[in-house]
Amino acid sequence: MWTNVFRLRLFCCVLAVLMVVVLVVNVTQVEYLDHETVSATFIDSSGQFVSSQATGISRNAYCGYEHQTLSSRERMEEDSLLAALQWQVPDVGLVPFVKSTSPSSSYFVILNSAAFFKVGSQLEVLVHVQDFQRKPKKYGGDYLQARIHSPKLQAGAVGKVVDYQNGFYKVFFTLLWPGKVKVSISLVHPSEGIRVLQHLQEEKPDRVYFKSLFRSGRISETTECNVCLPGSLPLCNFTDLYTGEPWFCFKPKKLPCSSRINHFKGGYLKGLLTASESAFFQSGVNIKMPINSSGPDWVTVIPSRIKETYNLGVSQGSGTFPSGYFYKDQWRPRKFKMRQFNDPDNITECLQRKIVYLFGDSTIRQWFEYLTAFVPDLVEFNLGSPKNVGPFLAVDQKHNILLKYRCHGPPIRFTTVFSNELHYVANELNGIVGGKNTVVAIAIWSHFSTFPWEVYIRRLRNIRRAVVQLLDRSPKTIVVIRTANAQELGPEVSLFNSDWYNFQLDTVLRRMFSGVGVYLVDAWEMTLAHYLPHKLHPDEVIVKNQLDMFLSFVCPSET
Numbered sequence: 383m384w385t386n387v388f389r390l391r392l393f394c395c396v397l398a399v400l401m402v403v404v405l406v407v408n409v410t411q412v413e414y415l416d417h418e419t420v421s422a423t424f425i426d427s428s429g430q431f432v433s434s435q436a437t438g439i440s441r442n443a444y445c446g447y448e449h450q451t452l453s454s455r456e457r458m459e460e461d462s463l464l465a466a467l468q469w470q471v472p473d474v475g476l477v478p479f480v481k482s483t484s485p486s487s488s489y490f491v492i493l494n495s496a497a498f499f500k501v502g503s504q505l506e507v508l509v510h511v512q513d514f515q516r517k518p519k520k521y522g523g524d525y526l527q528a529r530i531h532s533p534k535l536q537a538g539a540v541g542k543v544v545d546y547q548n549g550f551y552k553v554f555f556t557l558l559w560p561g562k563v564k565v566s567i568s569l570v571h572p573s574e575g576i577r578v579l580q581h582l583q584e585e586k587p588d589r590v591y592f593k594s595l596f597r598s599g600r601i602s603e604t605t606e607c608n609v610c611l612p613g614s615l616p617l618c619n620f621t622d623l624y625t626g627e628p629w630f631c632f633k634p635k636k637l638p639c640s641s642r643i644n645h646f647k648g649g650y651l652k653g654l655l656t657a658s659e660s661a662f663f664q665s666g667v668n669i670k671m672p673i674n675s676s677g678p679d680w681v682t683v684i685p686s687r688i689k690e691t692y693n694l695g696v697s698q699g700s701g702t703f704p705s706g707y708f709y710k711d712q713w714r715p716r717k718f719k720m721r722q723f724n725d726p727d728n729i730t731e732c733l734q735r736k737i738v739y740l741f742g743d744s745t746i747r748q749w750f751e752y753l754t755a756f757v758p759d760l761v762e763f764n765l766g767s768p769k770n771v772g773p774f775l776a777v778d779q780k781h782n783i784l785l786k787y788r789c790h791g792p793p794i795r796f797t798t799v800f801s802n803e804l805h806y807v808a809n810e811l812n813g814i815v816g817g818k819n820t821v822v823a824i825a826i827w828s829h830f831s832t833f834p835w836e837v838y839i840r841r842l843r844n845i846r847r848a849v850v851q852l853l854d855r856s857p858k859t860i861v862v863i864r865t866a867n868a869q870e871l872g873p874e875v876s877l878f879n880s881d882w883y884n885f886q887l888d889t890v891l892r893r894m895f896s897g898v899g900v901y902l903v904d905a906w907e908m909t910l911a912h913y914l915p916h917k918l919h920p921d922e923v924i925v926k927n928q929l930d931m932f933l934s935f936v937c938p939s940e941t
Contacts, residue, residue, distance in 0.1 A: 450836070450840060456843065459894075460836065460839055463835070463839055463890055463893060463894070464835060464836075466889060466893065467835055467886050467889060467890070469523065469576060469580065469882075469886075470522060470523055470545060470547055471522075471523035471573050471576050471577050471580070472521045472522075472523065472547075474521060476658070477574050478658070479514065479658065479661040479662070480513060480514045480515050481513045481514070481515065481517075482513060482514065482572045482573075482574040482575075482661075482662055482668070483511045483512075483513060483519060483524050483569060483572035483573060483574070483668065484511075484512060484513055484514040484516075484668070485568075485569040485668060485671035485672065485673050486671070486674075487512040487513065487514060487515075487516045488509065488510060488511040488512050488569070488673045489509075489510055489512075489673060489674055489675060489676040490507050490508060490509040490510070490553070490565070490567050490673055490674075490675050490676070490679075491507070491508050491510075491675065491676050491677055492505065492506075492507055492565065492675070492677065492678060492679070492681065493506040493507065493508050493552075494506050495677075495678070495681070496681075497682070498681070498682045498683065498684050499557050499681055499682070499683045499684070500557075500683070500684055500685075500686045501557055501558065501559060501560055501683055501684070501685055501686040502556070502557065502558070502686050503556075503557050503683075503686075504554060504555065504556060504557070505530070505554070505555040505556075505557055505563075505565070505681060506552060506553070506554060506555075507528070507541070507552070507553040507554075507555070507565055507567070508550060508551070508552055508553075509526065509543075509550065509551040509552070509553060509567055509673060510549060510550055511524055511549050511550075511551070511569075511673075512549075518549050519549035519573075520548060520549055521547060521548065521549065521573065522545040522546065522547040522548065522549065522550075522551070522573065523545070523547075523573030523576055523577075524545075524551070524569060524571070524572050524573045524576070525569075525570040525571045525576055525881070525882045525885070526543050526551060526553075526567060526568065526569060526570065526673075527540075527543075527567075527568045527570055527670075527868070527881070527910060528540065528541035528542075528543055528553045528555070528565075528566070528567050528568070529541060529566050529910055529911055530555050530557070530563050530564065530565055530566075531563070531564055531566065531911075531913060532559065532561050532562060532563055532564065533564070533913065534561075534562075535559065535561055535709060535710060536708060536709070536710050536711040536913065537558075537559050537561075537563075537707065537708055537709045537710070538707065538708045538911040538912055538913060539555065539556070539558055539704050539706075539707035539708070539907075539911050540704050540907050540910045540911050541553045541554060541555040541704075542554045542555075542703055553565075553567065556703075556704065557681070557683045558704075558707045558709075558714075558716075559683065559707070559709050560683050560684055560685045561682075561683060562680055562681075562682055562683075563680060563681055563682075563683050564679055564680045565675065565679050565680065565681075566672065566679075567672070567673040568670055568671060568672050568673065569668060569670070569671050569672075569673055570669070570670050570871070570880075570881050570882060571662070571663075571668070571669065571876070571880065571882055572662055572668050574662045575662035575663055575668065575876075576882060578655065578659050578662060578663075579876070579877070579880055579882055579883065582654060582832075582877060583832065583833075583834060583883070584834070586651065586654060586832075587609070587610065587832060587833050587834055587837075588608050588610065588611075588612070588651070588832075589650060589651040589654060589832055589877070589878065590647070590649075590650055590651075590793070590795060590832050590878060591606055591607075591608060591648040591649060591650075591651065592606070592607045592608055592645065592646065592647055592648050592792065592793060592795075593605065593606055593607060593645075593646055593647075593648040594607050594631050594642050594643075594644060594645050594646075594801070595642070595643050595644050595646075596634045596637045596639075596641045596642050596643065597637070597641055597643050598637050598638070598641045601636055601637060602637075603634035603635065603636065603637055605618075605631050605632040605633070605634055606631065606632050606648060607620075607629065607630060607631035607632070607645065607792070608629075608630065608793070609628055609629065609630070609793060609833060609837055610628075610630070611630050611631075611632060615632050615633070616632070616633040617630045617631065617632060617633055618630065618631045618632070618633050618634075618639035618642070619639075620639075620642070622791070622806055622809070624806075624808070624809055624812075625806050625808050625809065625844045626844075627791065627806055627840070627841065627844065629791075629792050642801050643800065643801055644798050644799060644800050644801055645792060645794070645798070645799045645800075645801060645804055646796065646797055646798045646799065647794075647795040647796065647797065650874070650878060654877055655877070660873065663873040663876050663877070664873060665872050665873060669871050669872065669873065669876060670871055670881075670916075702716050702717055704716070704907055704911070705717070705902075705904045705907055706904060706907060706908075706911075707911060708908075708911050708912055708927075711923060712927065712930075713908055713927040713930070713931060715904075715931065718934070718938070718939075719934075719939045720930055720931055720934045720939075721930060721933065721934045721937070721938075721939050722930055723929065723930050723933050726756055726757045726758060726759075729753070729756070729757050729933060730757060730759060730760075730778065730781050730783070731937075732933050732936055732937035733778075733781070733783045733785075733821075733933075733936070734781045734782065734783060735781070735782045735783070735819050736783060736784075736819045736820070736821055736936070737784045737786070737819060737820050737821070738783070738784070738785045738786065738821045738822075738823070739786050739788075739810070739814065739820075739821070739822045739823070740785070740786065740787040740788070740823050741787075741788055741789075741790060741807045741810060741811075741822070741823070741824045741825075741826070742789070742790050742807070742823075742824050742825035742826045742864070743789065743790065743794070743825055743826060743827065743828050743829055744770065744789075744796075744828070744918075744919065745825050745827075745828065745864065745867065745905070745918070745919060745920075746787070746823060746824070746825035746864055747770070747772065747774075747787055747789075748919055748920075748925050749787075749823065749864075749925070749928070749929055749932070750774055750776070750785065750787040752922070752925050752926065752929060753776070753785060753929070754776045754785070757778070759778045759780055759781060759783075760776045760777070760778045760783060760785060761776060761777060761778070762774065762775070762776045763775045763776065763777055767803075768796075768797065768798055768799070768800075770796065770797070771789060771796045771797065771798065771799055771803075772787050772788055772789055772803075773786065773787060773788040773789075773803060774786070774787040774788075775787075788803075788805060788810060789803075790805075790806065790807050790826050790829075791804050791805055791806035791807070792804060793829050793830065793833070794829050795829050806844070807824060807826060807844075807845050807848070808844040808845050808847065808848040809848075811845070811848035811849060811851075811852050812848050812851065812852075814852060814859075815855075815856065816852050816853075816855060816856025816858075816859035817856045817858055817859060818858035818859075820856065820859045820860070821859075821860045821862070821936055822849075822852070822859065822860065822861045822862070823861075823862040823863075823864060823903075823932060824845065824861070824862070824863050824864065825863070825864035825865075825905075826841065826842075826845070827865070827866040827884060827887045827888065827891065828866070828879065828884070828918065830887060831878065831879050831880070831883035831884055831887060832878055832883075835886065835887075835890065838887055838890055839890060839894070842890065842891060842894045842895075843894070846894055846895060846898060849861055849895075849898060849900060850898060850899075853898075853899050860901070860935060860936055861899070861900040861901070862900065862901045862902075862903060862932050862935055863891065863895055863900050863901070863902050863903070864903045864905050864928065864932075865888050865891060865892070865902060865903065865904055865905045865906045866884040866885075866887055866888040866891070866905065866906055867884075867905040867906055867908070867909040867916075867918075867920060868881050868884070868906065868909045868910050868916040869881065869884070869909075869916050869917055869918040870915060870916050870917055870918070871916075879918070881916075885906075888906050901932075901935040903928050903931050903932055904931075905920070905924075905928055908920070908924055908927060908928065909924060912924055
């Protein structure tokens with residue numbers, strides 16, 4: 383009997399020892415997988431599987447925008463896009479402030495002046511830029527914005543600027559309404575400032591930095607995150623498994639990468655400019671300052687007998703310019719008849735039995751906020767989401783309307799986004815069935831302004847692929863793209879969110895979605911053409927016009 387008890391005790395001891403050994407081995411393996419080396423297998427933008435090692439590597443070894451595996455067609459497209467974004471700023475060496483472009487010394491003149499013009503005719507304006515010593519500039523590269531407007535009529539439209547690279551610019555306007563029409567030209571940045579912006583984008587893509595909180599029990603650590611991280615410290619690789627969108631964080635010292643709980647904007651780097659460079663970014667001096675006329679700055683326009691014709695077309699990325707104009711505070715697209723949704727019941731009738739998805743940044747979150755505030759039956763359902771971050775949900779049970787908003791994946795400069803809410807737009811689109819009662823709207827631009835263009839091109843390529851697949855499986859799905867918009871600028875904001883950066887992003891977006899079968903809400907022209915000051919989040923009158931255009935795509939006029 384005692385022999386059996388002894389054997390049993392011996393067996394239990396051996397079993398306990400084996401269990402401890404197995405536990406130690408498993409813990410060691412987990413620690414090894416999540417320690418200084420973080421390896422992952424993901425699908426890159428070309429659909430190929432790539433293995434990524436993220437430890438002790440230089441910046442060039444893992445920067446996703448520098449090492450993409452592209453098909454020949456994607457490479458050709460990217461090269462074409464980058465060529466289109468080449469801003470002609472001559473390398474003239476260091477230029478003292480007094481020799482930089484001065485808006486107060488520059489002037490414009492209306493070339494084809496006449497007693498009157500007819501609606502639909504062209505107006506040409508010549509701009510001559512000079513420096514602060516009132517000497518003519520011999521090279522171009524300045525960023526100008528131009529519009530025509532009639533304040534009493536609350537009318538406005540943008541013009542097309544052509545740089546002749548010799549200090550002269552020509553601006554072309556289409557006169558779209560009768561009455562007294564005034565010309566306004568502004569210098570957004572001198573060419574000397576553009577060179578600084580180009581340098582920052584190439585050399586300081588991390589000037590906006592991000593962070594994540596890692597937590598396990600009572601232990602918590604915060605580390606820096608970005609598309610690329612300098613140095614050779616161990617990294618956590620959060621590259622998306624499906625899109626191949628790269629994202630990295632410095633690995634916490636005591637915690638595994640799997641303990642990440644959120645993402646938030648860390649801040650903006652300071653001291654980016656030298657004293658001489660800072661002189662090119664002065665409010666009230668050379669940032670968004672008007673250029674005056676040397677003669678009359680207005681013309682008289684009389685009605686034309688030719689009536690406007692409309693065509694509800696898609697993919698308006700190229701073609702008619704300008705795409706529309708304001709008249710009596712209402713946006714009038716030139717390609718189709720836009721409806722006015724002035725009554726909440728009109729919106730309810732349009733969206734009845736529909737699911738509406740809004741994806742992107744805070745500029746499309748404004749659409750969610752406007753709709754839930756304007757339409758009484760559209761009641762927001764409290765998901766407990768952080769304010770201004772989301773996701774958000776609104777429901778009209780009576781009319782069977784579902785409205786959803788979700789922010790795009792990193793980089794995103796929101797306060798705090800939970801890690802499990804960091805969804806990429808392309809992945810969300812892949813989860814949508816689609817159909818005639820499905821509407822999708824996307825706005826993604828503002829948070830990409832500090833990165834090299836390849837980062838934005840990659841993101842749009844993934845989204846476009848998902849959009850094409852959605853329209854292939856459900857052709858009656860409505861997909862709408864909201865473009866970038868102009869905003870207020872100061873010395874600091876210019877270094878991170880300049881209109882020049884966003885103009886380039888907008889150019890990429892229009893080209894990449896041209897011919898895809900999506901509708902375009904031209905927020906860029908709307909903000910430039912309107913008389914209200916530029917804002918990152920435009921005022922309600924502009925947002926209303928954006929939504930009127932969006933809803934007109936969903937429920938076009940019968941005429």
